[in-house]
Amino acid sequence: MKTALITGANKSIGLETARQLLRHGYYVYLGSRSLEKGQQAVDLLNAEGLNQVEVIQLDVSDSDSVNAARVALGQKLDRLDVLINNAGVSGGRPQSALEASIEQYRMVFETNVFGVVRVTQAFIDLLRRAPEPRIVNVSSSQGSLTLAADPGNVYYHHKGAVYQPSKSALNMYTIALAYELRDTPIKVNAVDPGFVATDFNNHRGTGTVQEAGARIAKYALIDSDGPTGQFFSEEYNPETGAVPW
Structure with a gap:
């Protein structure tokens, strides 16, 4: 049975x-900062008849927590097929380029960028042992420099001077990671789930979590002919999903 680890999955x-x-037959580990909230998510899935799932305590902003999660997962399996770096923070609002504090930047980058690096580096050995490993970095079209600079973009006036740079940095990390892994079976892509109504944006989004989940899962499930080192936003481009960096 294939396995997946998803950060921020409670x-x-x-x-x-x-x-x-889970519906595609994976055994899924829910990374959650809170074991209690993670277990509540497991119980919810179990009630839906989805039983191949368990919680693993994981705070991506804490190196000790990430290392402990790697040890714990390594005791349960000898390989990992999918890593989805989903955990992220918005940094709150407003986000002014002239007034946002350095502490605000540090907090957001700690999770959205450094957290992805920590988790990826910690679990890459387990991923290398899988025959067709996949890494999906959950990004945002807000991280596209091209779109952010385009007055014709529907979100042009929605500027977040802290959040947007964090996703741009994540995109660059995705490119560098995919390049380093180019001669391996590991495929790495950045995926924008879309402007989804969640706690993340005080439910101001227009999309559903079902749409977002499908967009992310799609790139976790690609076969050996699938893309790597690419940036996809099916909300922005419904036909191919391709989005400019």
């Missing part, structure tokens, strides 16, 4: 992505 998009991978 609610919203992470939980829905877990649900969709």
Whole structure:
């Protein structure tokens, strides 16, 4: 049975992505900062008849927590087929380029960028042992420099001077990671789940978690002919999903 680890998976998009991978026959580990909330998510999935799932305590902003999660998971399996770096924070609002504090930047980058690096580096050995490993970095079209600079973009006036740079940095990390792994079976892509109504944006989004989960799961399920080192936003481009960096 194939296995997947999803960070920030106790609610919203992470939980829905877990649900969709479970329906595809994966055994899923829900990464959650809170064991209690993670177990509540497991209980919810179990009530739906989805039983190949368990919680693993994981705070991506804490190196000790990430290392402990790697040890714990390594005691349960000898390989990992899918890693979905979903955990993220918005940084709150407003986000002014002239007024946002350095502490605000540090907090957001700690999770959205450094957290992805920590988790990826910690679990890459387990991923390398799988025959067709996949890494999906949950990004945002807000991280596209091209779209952010385009007055014709529907979200042009929605500027987040802290959140947007964190996703741009994540995109660059995705490119570098995919390049380093180009001669391996590991495929790495950045995926925008879309502007989804969740706690993340005070439910101002227009999309559903079901749509978002499907968009992320799609790139966790690609076969050997699938893309790597690419950036996809099916909300922005429904036909091919391709989005400019």
